[in-house]
Amino acid sequence: MSQLSNWGADVEKLFVASLVVVILMAACTDMSETSYSGQVTSAEIAMPGTELGLPVNAPDRFDFGVEASEQRVAMWDIDVRPDGLGLPEGNGSVQEGRNIYNVHCIACHGPTGTEGPNDRLVDSEQWEDVPTTRTVGNYWPYATTLYDYIRKAMPQLTPGILTADEVYAVIAYVLWMNEIVSEDAVMDSETLPAVVMPARDKFVMDDRVGGAGIVR
């Protein structure tokens, strides 16, 4: 009922709304769901944690979709997490990566990863208070994000054409250009998650909360 105060001083609206609420409350005693402008809309199952309830006569399951097979999940489950979950078999070296980079990446990111015209990839200069560039070397908090992103989205005009070995290799090369790994480094599902990115500990969770007198 507290939401009603937001409806302003429109007396007629308030009267009609109160009437609707009274009628609905009289009709269904088991109703708690309020939504939209605070109006009680219909009798709904009170599901904890959601404002978008289901009709009271909804079954436990509708079963409109089909169960996904393991192969189907494996085919689409392509994301890679910081702990390495999702990384495929395979490996690639800095040397191999140089060739991949010079064929597939150089046109958009430049010979040394700094020239553009698209995102600058390389800056091994670290920062204290604020970054002047936001590159793999001085801004990306996790090396695994490179795999997650390059595998699916790069090269921009022919995304997804790189093999697992080629993705590992080009990551090794980009990390080497940023002076994060040595020239003889080989990236695979063990070594990539173990790379500690220089900016990792700079990242903090959002602490904004709203409220009076708070600007964050």
Added chain:
Amino acid sequence: MPSAESPKLSRRRWITTTSGVIAAGLVKTQADAIQLIAQEAPTDPTKVPGRLVSEIGSRAPGEQPKRLIRAPALSSSSRTPLADLMGTITPADLHFERHHAGIPEIRFEDHELLVHGMVERPMVFRMSELMRYPQVSRIRFLECSGNGGGVYNRERMPTEVTVQALDGLLSTSEWTGVAVSTILREVGVRPGANWVLAEGGDSAVMSRSVPLEKVMKDSILAYGQNGERIRPEQGYPLRLFNPGYEGNTSVKWLRRIEVTDQPTHTRDETSKYTDPLGDGTVRQFSLVMDAKSVITFPSYPYVLPDKGWWEIRGLAWSGRGRITRVEVSTDGGRNWSDAALEGPILDKSTVRFRHLFEWNGRDTVILSRATDETGYVQPTVEQLWEARGIRTSYHQNHQRAWKIARTGEVTFGLGDLV
């Protein structure tokens, strides 16, 4: 109108209309004459039968609001013409765009959504199956968190900037679809789950991590927008819609939801859409859009033709709930008055505010500031600089000011008054 008239300008009409005024020196060119005829003899619609019904409506020929495109590229945006619009709903064809690899062509019959991860039953849904689930509709704003980025840098504060160029990455629609909570109930979320990864079917395979609590609360798998199927630019045939969250999390062309115990830290939630605060830290997962308001009229490049009564109009919104108050200042922020709010005031939606003022014809600056139901007040740019430093690129929700010069010209910013 004058140009439409010109092919029909008959010799007789030309002579009869113009002979006298040419003699008087009022008409010097044919263009002047056309202008004069258009003013003197408008087509009388009561004397000509109108056109017939049509299957698809169209805008009046003189009313052609357009999105603003900065640079056509695969990763680019177009902005809603806020100054041309009234009320709160954005026509679907004027909803802002932000794509990371262009707009994919996806057929309704072919599209599928995979829901898997920490669930009891991983499932695949076709669009026709998703549409059988109980359907919800909510009017909500969507704003790109990069909106307003052009007016944060102290050294590069533009004055000749339209509200469209400045804040046009904001639109409001009625979104229709199935509650994410309904689908997660269907697949059964396992204990320990805390996040979901939402992934799009564009060629960037754009993906974002969203807290499970959020998507359970009020997120929608949307297939409808303002009464019709979502348009390709908005994610046809299916998008995630997270009310009040930065637009990028409302993943378009949604093809996969993975329930997880931790965020995935994708490229767009690490190297992009994060906020370096100036103290050596970077704020991550800054997902909620804070309260904000913007005056849409008068704004650049409008020129007030005379002093007197004018109504200041604009939009206010908050990702944390309802707007409770919008104040307007017409003296550069010294004094503030409550603006009228046009109801209904909806949760996480835009509200239209208006404030009547009598312009005395002198230089002045007008501003607005919004308060939401948490009590949060839209800050000044100085407050944001103080709190976040000057290098952040997103969430720039500070108060917007427009200077009205004595000539009636309106430009962005506080000018030299304040």
